[in-house]
Amino acid sequence: MLRDLILNFSFLYLKLFHRLELVGIENIPKEGAAILYSNHISNADPAVVTCGIKRMIYFMAKEELFKGKFLRWMWNDIGAFPVKRGTGDIGAIKHSLQRLKAGSMLGIFPEGTRRRKNKIPEPKPGLALIAIKSKSQLLPAAITDRPKFFNKIKVIYGKPFELTEYYGKNLSIDDYTAISKKLMEEVEKLKEGK
Secondary structure, rough: OHHHHHHHHHHHHHHHHHOOOOEEEHHHHOOOOOOEEEOOOOOOOOHHHHHOOOOOOOEEEEEEOOOHHHHHHHHHOOOEEOOOOOOOOOOHHHHHHHHOOOOOEEEEOOOOOOOOOOOOOOOHHHEEEEEHHHHOOEEEEEEOOOOOOOOOOOOEEEOOEEEEEHHOOOOOOHHHHHHHHHHHHHHHHHHHHO
């Protein structure tokens, strides 16, 4: 399977050239619906955050990556599915909910785009919306650095939790955005070692 080949190569590369360290890997749920979410600092992040995880993780990816039959096949084979960024893509949300209903693990970068140096993008409401509607566990992860040659990269996985206090509530988009923002604060705390 292409996914296994890519992840094994990524793991080897990151270990050799970036001294990859995975902290809290035991926190990853072995089964059941779960959402892995992380900060987004480079194009390599999906591989960085998942290469030590045995479970299949389905990631939203910008639809521009799916142009052409080969690219569409490749991304689908490794578990990615397209999202129209900046539109509140209902199709991508429904697909996410279906995956979670089937007990899969979903990967999300809530900021929707890569961070630029000290500028942190506002998280989108999708993370909170999907987590609450699906009643899934959330697993925060923090990537400490961009993959520059021979620099050390650490991924810190927090403990899984749920947003049970919001289940069954009538929430607005602003509410979901505020909750997503709080969820990203958990990622920042992991980065800071709190």
